[in-house]
Amino acid sequence: MGRAPCCEKEGLRRGAWSPEEDDRLVAYIRRHGHPNWRALPKQAGLLRCGKSCRLRWINYLRPDIKRGNFTADEEDLIVRLHNSLGNRWSAIAAQMPGRTDNEIKNVWHTHLKKRLDDERKLAAAGGGGGRRPHTRKQPKAAKSAAAVKREATPSVSVDTSSGVTCSTVTESSPSSADGDHRRQQQQTQHAAVKEESFSSGGELPAAAAAPTAAADMDESFWSSTEVTGMMAGLGDMDEELAIAGTSSAAAARSDDMEFWLKMLLESGDMRDLAVL
DNA sequence: AATTAGCTCAACCGCTTGATT
DNA sequence: GAATCAAGCGGTTGAGCTAAT
Numbered sequence: 419m420g421r422a423p424c425c426e427k428e429g430l431r432r433g434a435w436s437p438e439e440d441d442r443l444v445a446y447i448r449r450h451g452h453p454n455w456r457a458l459p460k461q462a463g464l465l466r467c468g469k470s471c472r473l474r475w476i477n478y479l480r481p482d483i484k485r486g487n488f489t490a491d492e493e494d495l496i497v498r499l500h501n502s503l504g505n506r507w508s509a510i511a512a513q514m515p516g517r518t519d520n521e522i523k524n525v526w527h528t529h530l531k532k533r534l535d536d537e538r539k540l541a542a543a544g545g546g547g548g549r550r551p552h553t554r555k556q557p558k559a560a561k562s563a564a565a566v567k568r569e570a571t572p573s574v575s576v577d578t579s580s581g582v583t584c585s586t587v588t589e590s591s592p593s594s595a596d597g598d599h600r601r602q603q604q605q606t607q608h609a610a611v612k613e614e615s616f617s618s619g620g621e622l623p624a625a626a627a628a629p630t631a632a633a634d635m636d637e638s639f640w641s642s643t644e645v646t647g648m649m650a651g652l653g654d655m656d657e658e659l660a661i662a663g664t665s666s667a668a669a670a671r672s673d674d675m676e677f678w679l680k681m682l683l684e685s686g687d688m689r690d691l692a693v694l
Numbered sequence: 695a696a697t698t699a700g701c702t703c704a705a706c707c708g709c710t711t712g713a714t715t
Numbered sequence: 716g717a718a719t720c721a722a723g724c725g726g727t728t729g730a731g732c733t734a735a736t
Contacts, residue, residue: 432705432706433704433706433730434704434705434730435703435704453721454721455721456720456721456722468721468722469706469707469721469722469723470705470706472722473704473705473706474704474705476723477703477704477705478704478705505725505726506725507724507725508724508725519723519724520704520705520725521703521704523725523726524702524704525703526703527726527727528701528702528703529701529702585696595721602701609725611722643736650704
């Protein structure tokens, strides 16, 4: 299959986006939507390739993006979804409103994977298993100039008239936060996560077990048929784990990917995949 | 205060997939 | 059916930040 080059690379900017570029992109999409990413940069007066614009919008500028720390519940959900879906980040992201595949992928690679590895090692060493509290470092404050600028710009709010659907995630909308406020928000959120710790028996759905964290999630998300179906499937798995005599289902979950594969194959029930 | 090591995350790259001609 | 185009996806990288020394 022939393949067109991603973009004519000459004369196009690369690297970090400037606030001006962000503004242009947001303003353009607000007005016209994004029917054609390839043509968009030209029409918007941006010296970027369409791909870059798309990525910037999807991963950063989209108004419905929920920024800030991942809650313990969200991390749990990622682990579970990863168990059943593998590295299909977009599919995982589809189950987590406000989170991008890129973000989820980053979280997975930077600490969830590590955490699971540690837990696995502990379990292998007979070290009691179970989850350990977060050792994740305090997140840094919004770092890029673009981010800071955006946070000071209350107008980044897109309605459906632009051809872009906008969910109602308002929790950490950049529009109401300056840098310090955001930092504070992140710190309190982080503290909340810490308080919950992973020993809270936080089996999903955690809406009941951890209301503060659950508040971050769109309720409709938890009640959607797709998710409930999926959770039912996952619940079954946990039951099986409990039956198998593991003291901690959570610990067992991370035991062995082979185990999960086997479980899926044995059950012959691919409900989890059906949601895709 | 300066330096170093480790971590995070935005952005890029290349491939795949689906739609169109 | 083949060729082309456009969008989406997952893996990877590197700049910038923070914590530790």
